[in-house]
Amino acid sequence: MRILVVEDDTNLNRQLSDALKESGYVVDQAFDGEEGHYLGDTEPYDAVILDIGLPVMDGITVVEKWRGNGKGMPVLMLTARDRWSDKVAGIDAGADDYVAKPFHVEEVLARVRALIRRAAGHSSSEIVCGPVRLDTKASKASVDGVQLKLTSHEFRLLSYLMHHMGQVVSRTELVEHMYDQDFDRDSNTIEVFVGRLRKKLGGGDLIETVRGLGYRMQAPTDAL
Amino acid sequence: MRILVVEDDTNLNRQLSDALKESGYVVDQAFDGEEGHYLGDTEPYDAVILDIGLPVMDGITVVEKWRGNGKGMPVLMLTARDRWSDKVAGIDAGADDYVAKPFHVEEVLARVRALIRRAAGHSSSEIVCGPVRLDTKASKASVDGVQLKLTSHEFRLLSYLMHHMGQVVSRTELVEHMYDQDFDRDSNTIEVFVGRLRKKLGGGDLIETVRGLGYRMQAPTDAL
DNA sequence: CTTCGACCACGAGAATGCGCATGAGCCGCC
DNA sequence: GGCGGCTCATGCGCATTCTCGTGGTCGAAG
Numbered sequence: 411m412r413i414l415v416v417e418d419d420t421n422l423n424r425q426l427s428d429a430l431k432e433s434g435y436v437v438d439q440a441f442d443g444e445e446g447h448y449l450g451d452t453e454p455y456d457a458v459i460l461d462i463g464l465p466v467m468d469g470i471t472v473v474e475k476w477r478g479n480g481k482g483m484p485v486l487m488l489t490a491r492d493r494w495s496d497k498v499a500g501i502d503a504g505a506d507d508y509v510a511k512p513f514h515v516e517e518v519l520a521r522v523r524a525l526i527r528r529a530a531g532h533s534s535s536e537i538v539c540g541p542v543r544l545d546t547k548a549s550k551a552s553v554d555g556v557q558l559k560l561t562s563h564e565f566r567l568l569s570y571l572m573h574h575m576g577q578v579v580s581r582t583e584l585v586e587h588m589y590d591q592d593f594d595r596d597s598n599t600i601e602v603f604v605g606r607l608r609k610k611l612g613g614g615d616l617i618e619t620v621r622g623l624g625y626r627m628q629a630p631t632d633a634l
Numbered sequence: 635m636r637i638l639v640v641e642d643d644t645n646l647n648r649q650l651s652d653a654l655k656e657s658g659y660v661v662d663q664a665f666d667g668e669e670g671h672y673l674g675d676t677e678p679y680d681a682v683i684l685d686i687g688l689p690v691m692d693g694i695t696v697v698e699k700w701r702g703n704g705k706g707m708p709v710l711m712l713t714a715r716d717r718w719s720d721k722v723a724g725i726d727a728g729a730d731d732y733v734a735k736p737f738h739v740e741e742v743l744a745r746v747r748a749l750i751r752r753a754a755g756h757s758s759s760e761i762v763c764g765p766v767r768l769d770t771k772a773s774k775a776s777v778d779g780v781q782l783k784l785t786s787h788e789f790r791l792l793s794y795l796m797h798h799m800g801q802v803v804s805r806t807e808l809v810e811h812m813y814d815q816d817f818d819r820d821s822n823t824i825e826v827f828v829g830r831l832r833k834k835l836g837g838g839d840l841i842e843t844v845r846g847l848g849y850r851m852q853a854p855t856d857a858l
Numbered sequence: 859c860t861t862c863g864a865c866c867a868c869g870a871g872a873a874t875g876c877g878c879a880t881g882a883g884c885c886g887c888c
Numbered sequence: 889g890g891c892g893g894c895t896c897a898t899g900c901g902c903a904t905t906c907t908c909g910t911g912g913t914c915g916a917a918g
Contacts, residue, residue: 477758562846
């Protein structure tokens with residue numbers, strides 16, 4: 411984890427940086443807004459601690475520039491005690507949190523940890539199997555990077571198969587997970603959907619049929 | 635976006651609730667810890683404002699119970715001035731942010747905005763999707779730089795969709811976040827609003843309908 | 859090797875029901 | 889009372905899904 415500390419008070423900067431290093435982070439330091447902005451723009455930080463009152467370019471502007479440039483790393487702002495309007499401006503500019511001066515170093519550390527933890531939670535949920543990618547959150551699937559146009563049942567089927575990659579999945583199991591309750595078991599709907607899905611997924615036999623048992627989604631590293 | 639305000643001071647509660655409603659949120663109110671806990675446990679809020687000193691059950695306990703129960707919505711705590719230990723306790727219990735009393739209402743609003751957009755994974759106060767811009771700060775939306783004239787429900791719908799860009803959002807989810815507690819679910823109101831919103835947003839099919847599942851706002855940089 | 863039975867693939871048509879537009883009534887606000 | 893916004897009902901169009909029938913494939917047994 412790499413952290414940038416932008417703070418013009420050299421004493422405070424060192425204090426924070428030391429505490430962070432002690433906690434196991436890699437720390438870069440900057441002492442004015444321009445330097446800080448440049449570093450944040452070019453280096454990949456996991457979090458930034460940013461004073462609001464800085465020489466050359468103030469903290470608000472720095473955040474705004476980063477955000478306008480697509481930089482999304484968590485930013486923790488340091489504000490003067492009673493400047494609540496600064497806090498509002500900072501938060502609206504895109505800061506994720508702030509601490510009012512004077513602060514306890516442990517509080518800053520706790521917040522940095524929280525920010526990093528939270529930022530880690532936003533990775534999109536994707537399952538990959540060979541050329542097939544499934545994004546459960548967006549309800550989208552693609553093969554070789556090409557978007558598939560799936561109906562909701564087709565998607566549910568693919569989803570279930572991909573969640574059980576490598577396993578043999580019986581027809582009844584599929585029925586039970588694709589439909590709410592009682593469903594006419596003697597119909598070949600599943601086969602029909604498997605057929606359609608195979609067609610949409612394309613050539614490589616990704617969905618293998620295990621005669622008498624059900625279907626199996628090919629694991630990516632399958633030595634046939 | 636739907637928000638719960640838990641505060642026993644009726645005056646303060648109303649003050650906050652009114653300000654939030656003015657900003658386009660749907661607000662539920664609770665006046666003691668138990669009521670607040672129950673509501674937060676059963677209804678899907680996008681954020682909660684929670685006083686720390688409450689009758690029947692204090693704020694810390696409320697958060698702890700929610701978190702222990704898997705509830706992850708952002709919680710903004712209201713603490714008494716200078717009670718540093720309360721802040722720490724609140725954060726440790728699982729609160730996401732706090733404001734010390736007495737506070738400026740705008741500060742609370744700014745923090746709520748920040749919490750909501752952070753929970754959705756956005757870093758700046760403006761959310762952009764293709765030609766559409768949503769200004770969470772001013773509660774305004776524009777297409778190609780032209781201001782849209784939206785009714786409050788239309789705005790809430792657009793806001794929720796844009797906060798969940800790329801994800802499929804179900805009709806019930808939309809209902810739950812656009813209306814407060816009791817609302818007749820079996821009607822096609824949402825479809826009507828989607829229709830109107832589409833008309834106002836103009837040609838490009840920004841709101842995609844996913845048959846059987848819900849709606850999805852098209853992400854701008856669509857990775858095909 | 860051949861034959862038989864069970865199982866599976868696939869195409870095409872039929873039926874379902876979802877989503878959309880539209881417009882009428884209703885409510886609250888000015 | 890007029891107006892703008894919200895809700896609800898109706899009917900249509902069409903994507904999706906289900907059914908059915910035929911033909912193909914596989915495995916085992918004679």
